[in-house]
Amino acid sequence: MNPGTDPTVLSHPAGPTDPDVSVLSLRDAKTKRPLALYANYSLHYVGGQTSGGVSADYFGEFARVMPSRLRAGEEFVAMMTNGTSGDINNIPFGSVRPPREPFEQMRLVAAKAADAAWHAERKMDPYRGDVRLSMNQRELTLTTRRPTKEQLDRAKEVLAEKDDKKLPPLARAYAGRAVALASGGEKLKAVLQVVRIGDIAICAIPFEVFVEIGLDLKKRSPFSRTIVVGLANGYNGYLPTPEQHKLGGYETWLGTNRVQEDASVLITNELLDMLAQIAKNK
Incomplete structure (x- = not known):
């Protein structure tokens, strides 16, 4: 919201x-x-x-x-x-x-x-026909967030309520997400990719990624130009930074965000390692 x-x-x-x-x-x-x-x-x-x-x-x-x-x-x-x-x-x-x-x-x-x-x-001049192409793909295992017993009990109460007028907006939707997370797997495998096209790199992340993460990757990448793509190869919810988790926006709510609070740090570090690998391919 x-x-x-x-x-x-x-x-x-x-x-x-x-x-x-x-x-x-x-x-x-x-x-x-x-x-x-x-x-x-x-x-x-x-x-x-x-x-x-x-x-x-x-x-x-x-x-x-x-x-x-x-x-x-x-x-x-x-x-x-x-x-x-x-x-x-x-x-x-x-x-x-x-x-x-x-x-x-x-x-x-x-x-x-x-x-x-x-x-x-x-402004693109000259064009090049001898660019080096390479790619790296990994699966990163993340821990999924789980509702506490109190949160789960409250979610079940919300879902049992017959009268929507007695509930806050979106309460039923988020209660359903909490129940789904409680019964789902404890781990999530996120597919991460990096693609090299000459001196340009593309990073692919299967989340709705906060902009701070993209800016950080661009700044720390070994390539002169780096493109960061969100919602790539799947959708696993929002990906806030740990700092944004502290602010508590709706993107950090249980159900909107599905993975551990430091997931963005783990993903960034993994992608930087992948970028370093393909940067070595001269």
Whole structure:
């Protein structure tokens, strides 16, 4: 959940943002025509579709408009991946945004991201055809969070309540998650990947990752450019930092977050070790 936009109830942001739009571009070696463009941006999905509608959000709209930005042919493929956006969204806190039509905000965000990618692509010179490719994948075993006896008893009481009016919003949903965690496995295996494309590295994490984690990986990576992809190869809930766990936002609640509180530290260290390995492949 997010606070309202009333500035009188807001203090300060709980963390940083990552404004970078990371771009990889592929062109035909002979004709120089654009073949594909891969982008990454750390912003939660925007939403705002029609009631009951299904949408690829600004990621899909980016893929739709990018070919026209580059005057590319029908064979061109564009895609955008989710960065570390677990605590980054598009709500203008401290101000009031005018009402939007369904899908309008998605289009606005996608257009700005596509413009940024276009500017970046124009500066890519020269292109290289001799880049080294390599990859590393590991499974990291994490401990799942379990409700205490008191939490589990309360969850069962909530689920037994017939009248929803007597319950706080989302109480039944989180009670169900607590019961599921209590009866589920004690360990979770998270698939982590790193991919090397020349002097660029891509990290893949199967969580909704907080932006501080992505910024830390970029800073400590042995590669000059590092892209961090969240929600990759699966979804295992939110991944806050230990510091954010102390603040207690809803992303840290039992059921929204499923793994041990220091999981982000373990994942970061594992990925840095994997990056160091593929960086040695000259």
